[in-house]
Amino acid sequence: MQGNFFLKKRIQSAVILAVLLSVTYGAMMITQFNLQDGLSSIPKAIIWGFSNFYPTSESLENLPSIFDKLIETLLNSIAAASVASVLAVFFAIAGSKTTKVNGLFAGVSRGIATLFRNIDVAAWAMILLFSFGQSSLTGYFALFFVSFGFLTRAFMETIDEVGHGAVEALQATGAGYFTVIIHSVIPASLPQMISWVLFMIETNIRSATLVGILTGTGIGFSFDLYYKSLNYSSASLVVLLIVVSILLIEAVSNYVRRVIL
Template identity: 55%
Template sequence: MNQKVMQKRKWQSTLFLLIIIAVTYLSAVITNFNFVDGLAAFPAAIGWIISNLLITQESLERLPTILEKLNETVFMSIAATTTAAVISIFLGLMGSKTTSLNGILSVVARFIASVSRNIPVVAWALILLLSFGQNSVTGYLALFVGTVGFLTRAFIESIDEASQSSVEALTATGATYFHIVNKAVIPQCLPQMISWILFMIETNIRSATLVGILTGTGIGYTFDMYYKSMNYNAVALVTFSIVIAVIIIELISNYIRKVIL
């Protein structure tokens, strides 16, 4: 019996691998991608990066402006994430089977999370760009909407995984809904929620760079401006600044996670 199961799994794995190979081949044919030509162009691309993307003394003079725009991007990402987290906690409580007040609210909360999560942040920026124009509000709202969807889904799963014993104990004593949420649900889920919020701050800083190119704000706009003017030395400094900022935020987030988890 075990041998038949293993044989079946082996055939399934082989079939899955063949499907992946076929899809990859068809994708290459449709997009006219040539793997050999891509590899051949790789050394030239590396050489261009080494010769052009150099941080010079002239580009360093632009550092104060770059840091100012980088701070704008970082704080916009933090603001969008924290405000979205407040909304997501409410939607998570409504969407979770443990704390949902009724089926309609649960369906609505899950629907909002699904729609906002499955549309990329860049797409949200393009949609909002038509209404709000190129400004920081558009970037903030694009990050906010995308974050609400992701965090709501994450909070629903965290609440669903919480221990039911404390919830049942408080329910048996006649505790109100708000007491149950405040005393039994949130304390159990809070470390995971904070961890998800920190993760989204990191993600939004990366996303904000792309959003900034579209909305004409933050470090993304600065990168786009230098790139279009072919000032590659300044582009290198902007890129390096973004990388350093993301690494610092990630190190801080990892430290906080170790403390709370």
């Protein structure tokens, strides 16, 4: 019996591997991708990067303007996550199994969160371009909608995980709905919620670069402008500043998580 079980597993693994290889080969044929040419171009790309993609003394003259765009992007990302987190708390309370008022509100809250979370930030940016054009407001709303959907879902799961026992204890004493929310659910869930907000800020900063390219704002626009004008030294300076800012934000976020959790 055990030998048949392992034989069946091996056959299933072989079939799955064969399907994946077939799909990969089919995609290569359709796109006319040449694996040999692709692999041979890697050394050339690395050599080109080290030869052209590095800051120079001339690119440092653009540092003040690049830094201003970086600050704009960071503030936009933080604002989108912060405002979305406030709204997400109310929707999470309405949609959580532990604190829901009724099934209708819970279903609507979960449906809105799922819709907003599953549409990619780049798709949101392209959709909003029709209404707001290339502006900081477009980038802000794109980040806000994704942040709202993600945080609402994360807050729901947090409330369900940490709030159930405390809620039952307070309800047994005759406490009202809002008393339970204020004195039990929010205090018990707050540390984990803050952790999720910090994670969302990190994610927004990474996404804001792509959003900036689409909306013509922020640090993403600076990179796109320098790259398309073949000013690779300034474009590389933009990339370095983005990497440094992400690492610093992540370090601060990890420190705050260690303190509150």
